Amino acid sequence: MQGRYLNHDPKHIEFLDMSRLDVGFRTNFFAMNVEDIDSVPATAATRAKYAVHEGIARLERLAKDTTKTEDAKHEAAKALFQNVKKEVSQSSERLRKFSEREAEAAKNRAFEVLSPDPTKKDIYSEIRAYCASRSTDPAFPAELSKLSAENIDVARAINAGPGFLSGIGDERRTRLVTDALEKFAPDDVAAMNHALAIGKEGERMELGLRKLEQAMFTATLADRAAYSRVDVDAPLVAEEGE
Structure with a gap:
């Protein structure tokens, strides 16, 4: 049966038809607008898009190749996919490395905002001691959330020591520090995200x-095409002396 592609499953045909369009590539491979991001991931995404689009275009031409059997077409399509995969995987790896590098840098910048002031060491100790003294007060959790989001010294005091020094658990401390980062270092948190x-x-x-x-x-x-292939160039008779 002659079709546009080699695979006649409607869902696969729909996937190929969509993926060769910009809107389909954004749905299936890369959703961000390349004009809104750094040139490194933008270039990686663009290269991947061109590889996918060209791969599908060649697949369509391959389906109409009258010089190949059906099995041979699928074998050629497998090789074509490997070429597309190589390019797209390289782009994916570039995205991963960029993401890890930039997220770590942004996180470090954000936490630098909450790094303790060496001249306020005693103040931080007093803040943590006060928090610990209020740990059994049912009204204090909400009060502490407000304090740490409004007063950077409170946020720095909590960030500078383990949770038990402030009378709170590690999970609660992490939540307070995260909220404080969003308040006092919003640009860096946004860059990290x-x-x-x-x-x-x-x-x-x-x-x-x-x-x-x-x-x-x-x-x-x-x-099946690979297994059934006959090497017509192989020697017909063994060389003398072998």
């Missing part, structure tokens, strides 16, 4: 690749 989101797009690319592999060819047909 943006970098992490770019890393997630790398994961989206890998998921898209798995769907693309299923849509481009049938593995059993591709393997």
Whole structure:
């Protein structure tokens, strides 16, 4: 049966038709607008898009290749997919490395805002002692949340020591510090979250690749072509002396 692609499953045809369009690539491989992000991930995403688009275009031409058997077409499509996968995986890896590097840098900048002032060591100790003394007060959790989000010295005191010094658990301390970072270092927190989101797009690319592999060819047909191939250039008779 002659079709647009080699795989005639409607869901695979829909995936290929969509992925060769910009809107489909954003749905299946990279959702961000490249004009709104750094040039490094933007370039990686653009290269991946071109690879996917060209791969699907070649697949369509391959489906109409009258010089190949059906099995041979699937074998060629498998090789074509490997070329697309190589390019897209490289882009995904670039996104991952960029994400890790930029997220770590932004996190360090954010925590630098809450780094303790050496001249206020005693004040931080007094703040933690006061918090610990109020630990059994049912009204204090809400009060402490407000204090740590409004007073940077309270936030720094809590961040500078383990939770038990302030009469709170580690999970509660982490939540207070996180809220304080969003209050006192909003730009750095936003940059960190943006970098992490770019890393997630790398994961989206890998998921898209798995769907693309299923849509481009049938593995059993591709393997059958390889197993049944005859090497017509192999020696017909063994060389003398062998």
